[in-house]
Amino acid sequence: MTGNAIAGHSKSECFCADGQEVEKPVEGDEEAPMVIDKWRLEKFQSPIELNHDDTIHHDHFEPLEFHGHWDEGGEATFTNNGFTATLRFENRELPVLVGGPLHEDQFIFEQLHFHWSNDDHSGCEHIFKGQAFSMEAHAVHFNKKYGSFNDAKEKHDGLAVVAFFLKATDDDEHPCFNKLATAVQEIVKINTTTKVPSDCLTWIKEEAQCKGYYTYQGSLTTEPYFESVTWILYPTPIHVNRKQVSAFRSLNSTPCEQHNITKNTRPIQTPPEHRKLDVIYARSHKKSE
Numbered sequence: 001m002t003g004n005a006i007a008g009h010s011k012s013e014c015f016c017a018d019g020q021e022v023e024k025p026v027e028g029d030e031e032a033p034m035v036i037d038k039w040r041l042e043k044f045q046s047p048i049e050l051n052h053d054d055t056i057h058h059d060h061f062e063p064l065e066f067h068g069h070w071d072e073g074g075e076a077t078f079t080n081n082g083f084t085a086t087l088r089f090e091n092r093e094l095p096v097l098v099g100g101p102l103h104e105d106q107f108i109f110e111q112l113h114f115h116w117s118n119d120d121h122s123g124c125e126h127i128f129k130g131q132a133f134s135m136e137a138h139a140v141h142f143n144k145k146y147g148s149f150n151d152a153k154e155k156h157d158g159l160a161v162v163a164f165f166l167k168a169t170d171d172d173e174h175p176c177f178n179k180l181a182t183a184v185q186e187i188v189k190i191n192t193t194t195k196v197p198s199d200c201l202t203w204i205k206e207e208a209q210c211k212g213y214y215t216y217q218g219s220l221t222t223e224p225y226f227e228s229v230t231w232i233l234y235p236t237p238i239h240v241n242r243k244q245v246s247a248f249r250s251l252n253s254t255p256c257e258q259h260n261i262t263k264n265t266r267p268i269q270t271p272p273e274h275r276k277l278d279v280i281y282a283r284s285h286k287k288s289e
């Protein structure tokens with residue numbers, strides 16, 4: 001997994017058709033391809049705390065492309081496995097993630113799950129600019145060249161996880177998110193599954209089309225913590241209603257129905273002192289599809 005293929009264009013080729021302000025390229029941007037070569041090979045434990053000022057700015061990434069994530073068709077199921085609520089697609093062509101930091105590879109959608117906590121201020125796993133949000137959604141994808149999630153999960157380039165923050169507010173319920181938030185009430189018991197509308201991911205569409213995201217090489221945040229994940233984190237939280245978040249806390253974590261999943265986050269992991277973790281703030285001159 002080396003080479004300059006994801007380095008994108010040189011600065012002189014860049015143009016910003018929409019006239020938006022271009023983030024000032026930081027020192028070292030021209031050397032970014034070299035940084036990325038090394039960056040792709042070194043993995044760290046996740047989650048981490050992200051600070052924008054400490055990131056390597058790379059303004060000319062190819063856009064990250066989501067194919068099929070919001071399409072209707074086939075079936076979607078939502079399951080309480082005792083640790084989280086997991087969405088899967090069946091009987092349809094699975095969504096595909098390409099571009100951005102993913103080199104030439106295609107990553108196939110495996111599942112989307114959530115992390116939350118017993119309050120609205122600590123349910124995310126990654127911390128962004130010292131701020132925590134109410135929930136974090138992880139869209140897990142595996143590298144197509146390995147054929148399946150199980151065969152990909154231990155490979156250093158095996159997985160790509162796209163993370164979205166959710167913020168509980170007093171605003172109205174998020175209508176698109178309600179396709180999942182209401183379904184939670186049907187999977188309160190552990191190991192139960194319900195069907196949800198196949199276009200149940202439209203609530204992430206707007207944020208996923210945003211031009212800037214953070215990416216680093218990390219790990220699963222659940223056992224066995226394989227260091228196989230290219231993380232892609234969108235920084236702007238999606239606003240949902242407090243009730244929509246609290247619904248997830250009613251999910252049982254045990255068959256006896258005495259205990260609920262009230263907190264399923266892993267604490268922040270600090271990189272070893274002798275190793276530097278490079279987080280890239282990736283922007284593109286064009287929008288994702």
Ligand SMILES: [Zn+2]
Nearest residue numbers: 113115138221
């Ligand atoms: Zn997760």
